[in-house]
Amino acid sequence: AQTVTQSQPEMSVQEAETVTLSCTYDTSESDYYLFWYKQPPSRQMILVIRQEAYKQQNATENRFSVNFQKAAKSFSLKISDSQLGDAAMYFCAWEGSGGSNYKLTFGKGTLLTVNP
Amino acid sequence: DAGVIQSPRHEVTEMGQEVTLRCKPISGHNSLFWYRQTMMRGLELLIYFNNNVPIDDSGMPEDRFSAKMPNASFSTLKIQPSEPRDSAVYFCASSGGRGRAQHFGDGTRLSIL
Numbered sequence: 068a069q070t071v072t073q074s075q076p077e078m079s080v081q082e083a084e085t086v087t088l089s090c091t092y093d094t095s096e097s098d099y100y101l102f103w104y105k106q107p108p109s110r111q112m113i114l115v116i117r118q119e120a121y122k123q124q125n126a127t128e129n130r131f132s133v134n135f136q137k138a139a140k141s142f143s144l145k146i147s148d149s150q151l152g153d154a155a156m157y158f159c160a161w162e163g164s165g166g167s168n169y170k171l172t173f174g175k176g177t178l179l180t181v182n183p
Numbered sequence: 184d185a186g187v188i189q190s191p192r193h194e195v196t197e198m199g200q201e202v203t204l205r206c207k208p209i210s211g212h213n214s215l216f217w218y219r220q221t222m223m224r225g226l227e228l229l230i231y232f233n234n235n236v237p238i239d240d241s242g243m244p245e246d247r248f249s250a251k252m253p254n255a256s257f258s259t260l261k262i263q264p265s266e267p268r269d270s271a272v273y274f275c276a277s278s279g280g281r282g283r284a285q286h287f288g289d290g291t292r293l294s295i296l
Contacts (some may be wrong), residue, residue, distance in 0.1 A: 100282045110272060111289035169214050169281055170239065173226045
């Protein structure tokens with residue numbers, strides 16, 4: 068079974084600094100998709116960034132970027148110039164490419180605190 | 184464009200009562216997902232539909248839970264009878280297909296007294 072592991076239950080960062088959240092996954096598939104979602108205290112689940120496994124290039128969305136290491140099955144999220152509004156729970160998620168299975172497998176999340 | 188719309192946003196009811204949660208997916212999305220989130224168990228997939236057909240309901244905890252999708256623009260998740268351990272935030276999400284991100288509604292916070 069596919070698993071997604073986020074080894075850091077909590078992280079903190081100073082405003083304007085950079086922080087990296089870790090995510091590893093276990094799969095035997097070669098084609099899949101990876102996502103980071105953000106859940107602020109308002110409880111909305113917001114897509115942060117998406118990566119296709121067959122693309123070598125790391126995805127970037129403004130201050131958010133990923134370090135995708137396919138061989139190591141690692142998918143970390145880097146937040147640059149952290150802002151108070153970045154404080155949230157961050158979830159890493161994996162989606163396979165087989166059959167009609169569109170399910171996301173989520174990690175347990177990393178709670179990010181941003182200190183002013 | 185409107186996102187995924189869930190109702191109600193909050194529901195408080197007594198155990199034994201029937202609870203119905205509603206979801207309107209994003210227009211044009213053909214996959215719909217129901218999740219439950221608790222502190223203890225995190226985010227759990229309960230069931231998902233593709234083109235209105237249930238594909239995987241292995242996450243539905245027991246027979247008290249049922250879900251329907253009568254058409255492409257509406258789905259319900261029903262709990263009958265409800266129990267205090269069903270208290271959680273229930274999310275609905277929709278997606279346009281494989282590899283397309285799932286878009287979540289704002290969730291329903293359910294409290295069973």
